[in-house]
Amino acid sequence: MTRTTTHKALRTTATTRATHTTAPITTPQVHYRIELADLHAHLYGVTLNIEQPTADQRVALPVWIAGSYMVREFSKQLISLTARQGNRSVAVQQLDKCSWQIDCAADTPLTLHYQVHAHDNSVRTAWLDTQRGFFNATSLCLRVAGCEDQPHVLALVPHTDLPTWAVATGLTPLTVNPRGFGSYVAADYDELADCPVEMGAFWSGQFTACGVPHRFVVAGATPAFDGERLLRDAQKICEAAIRFWHGNQRANIPYTHYVFMLNAVGEGYGGLEHRNSTALICQRADLPRLSDTPVLTEALKAKVDKPNDGYTTLLGLISHEYFHTWNVKRLRPAEFARYDYTQENYTELLWFFEGFTSYYDDKLLRRAGLIDDAHYLRLLNKTINQVLQTPGRMVHSVAQSSFEAWTKYYRADANTPNLTVSYYTKGALIALCLDLALRQHGVRNHSVSLDDVMRGLWARCQGGPMQEADLLAVLHELTGRSWARDIKAWVHGTRDLPLEDALTAHGVAVHHDPAQLAQRLGLRVSEDHSIQIKQVLSGSAAHAAGFAPGDEWLGVEIGGKTASAWRLKKLDELPLYAGRAKKLTALVSRDRQLLRLSLTLPPVKAQRSWRLAVLDAAKVKAWLD
Structure with missing residues (x-):
């Protein structure tokens, strides 16, 4: 290396x-x-x-x-x-x-x-x-x-x-x-x-990954920026991705050089993939920083090198966009065989190209040694809860979500969580279910995984346009059975995925903790001296009470023999003032008109949040290696 x-x-x-x-x-x-x-x-x-x-x-x-x-x-x-x-x-x-x-x-x-x-x-x-x-x-x-x-x-x-x-x-x-x-x-x-x-x-910095020169440029970095560490970690990600797709067949790498262009800003995040480059945006605070300690012991160095949440997010973005070099820039929807730049280009396959890439971005961080198993499960945990807390998953399939990305995902509004589901997050969970199901299925005592499927698709489609039928064909070739029913249910249906059983079978403990208060109420809010209602989730207690996006929740009235009214500045203050009350009146400002909404508080156990933990370390390692 x-x-x-x-x-x-x-x-x-x-x-x-x-x-x-x-x-x-x-x-x-x-x-x-x-x-x-x-x-x-x-x-x-x-x-x-x-x-x-x-x-x-x-x-x-x-x-x-x-x-x-x-x-x-x-x-x-x-x-x-x-x-x-x-x-x-x-x-x-x-x-x-x-x-x-x-x-x-x-x-x-x-x-x-x-x-x-x-x-x-x-x-x-x-x-x-x-x-x-x-x-x-x-x-x-x-x-x-x-x-x-x-x-x-x-x-x-x-x-x-x-x-x-x-x-x-x-x-x-x-x-x-x-x-x-x-x-x-x-x-x-x-x-x-x-x-x-x-x-x-x-x-500007440079490194070589599997014999291919890579350049990394960063605009807007501060004097504390640790460029050496960014290059070292990006190199590990690139080599893990190249090994994933090509193994020892390095002559088949589809580019001769690669450029990362990162713009570090005060607030921002995002990336866009290209055939031999990517454009990225991150917060300056998320860049790796030079240590204040000139000489470190090995134990302290390992602790310092452990990425914080912001830097891990940046590494995941780098991994995601780099994986796209294969999965969407070469292997791509048949509808994208030739772009029409004059209008929308529709496909139902974004759940595969964005979702499967989202599954592998953090997994490659784990394979590159940049995060451990527990950290990976925390990232996966976040994705699972994001999907389970989106009512739109029950009304919109990821195939539909992919097709309507132009008008729903990319033109999000306050009602978006009730209308659709992200093909990024649910697509990643479909990849997870498929990967774990394949590993459990096996063929003639040989392990089969989603890795084999991705490489099989690359070979079948010659790194070019593909259709859903190609995925089904490769699955059948590798396992000897049809996966049409599974794909139809997971991709074209709206029922929840069989996540818990699949994870448990591979050494992951699934705990169900009480959901946060906002989720139990069915609200997504911002808090700055008052509670601003951003989104109201369908079928929730807040929906039944009549809350609407744009409302300002000012306070609550608690009835009974000793009725009282309280000003709210943060949602977490609600239990303090509600006490044991199961019903209360929410005082809301809507377009400067004061409203009184009857709110029935859901029980603590009404909604659950998933928490993943390693149950069988050997099984988890076998899955993530």
Whole structure:
């Protein structure tokens, strides 16, 4: 195992490589020139050259980005599109919300100019200010009709006032300077759209995983950031994932280099997968920190190196997005064999691609030695309770949830928990049930697991498009029996999964503790000097009382011979004032009108929360290894 880092300059702002030149395979017909036009106005300047346009050439900007299933209308940020052929201006006609027709002649080079406003600090769109630049091509680069499958060149122009800025991207360099500015090439528009670009005075480090070079850049890190530890832990995750998919067949790794782009912010979390890179966001407080103690004993070092909850969450995000390199970027829904950037792309398989990835992200942390069995069970425990505390699981299957992600999961509102279930969390539990059922089933005294299924799918589909039928076929091949009934019940049905029996059979004790007060009442709230009702769960005590999202719960009245009224600031104060009362009156403000709601308090044992623990360490280890 080899690893190299830029630890000699933890605050480094540029790589030290020499100018890189690679000859293009064919002469590209589409060239983009990206300039940092106005940092204070957050404007990119884009010049698009089309060498051989068609008459009345059409161009369009995508309405969504792969991996984020919501129409985001990127064209709303495009400004002042103009066109020229030689010295002649040509007319531009907008055809709809995201496409234009250019009144040009055929086969004469065409040049388009426009600007894009970039002030969305997410992984999905584009950002530009004096501290950092980032973009996905789906936000900046118009698609040229008829040229989508041809090579595309992207030229990144450095800003004269930003000499410390460098570039990180998964694109193939043509001619770039030591800081990474210059020209890159993509085989087609899909590749261009799948390789985001990070620019700035970021921290940069490198490591090798199973012979493949990986780069990790971090924007927004503080002086306490421990870059060495992040590289060391990311390397372990990458090697665990590569071994999972390829074992000793390392020649089959589907990329030659990989880039992690992490943006550390005050508040935020998320990631978006790409073919040989990923864009990530985390809280600065969740980054690993340098120890204040210069010399540590082995025992103290082990304690310091144990990840806290925030850092574990970040490692899980890294693991999740990296696993997507195989599971959704290569092995993918048949509906995504070719993206349609003009509208929603529907599939019922997000429970597999997001859910199964969610199952493996924490499991790979355990296999990489970054968490132990007990820690893994705590993470799994959280997922189980999230699903069991969502009424929508009883009305919406994960297949439906996948198909309607565009309108339900990605456009969540106060009633979302009652309408749908997350294909991430329930999909992960389906993977768990399937994995444990396979291990218990066995074949001819040989253990079979979900690992075998995933690798079998990779081989069957040749790392390409798949359907649910492919999953069923691989399951049948590995076990000799049909799993159609199980998949139909778990994926297309709405009954609870057989989790408890499966876990118990594999050495996990399942305890049922009283649920937290908010869950027993059926409320999701925020507390800041008062109780704000965010969501009311269907069929709950709060639902029966008439609580509604947006209400402010001010206080309670307790009846009886000695009636009393009390002001509430936190939900946990309710038992203090309610005493042994089983019924009370909730005083609620709704649109400044004061309401009195009759609330029947549910018994403590009415709802339970799961708590997992290791019962048989050998069985748990056999499952998680």
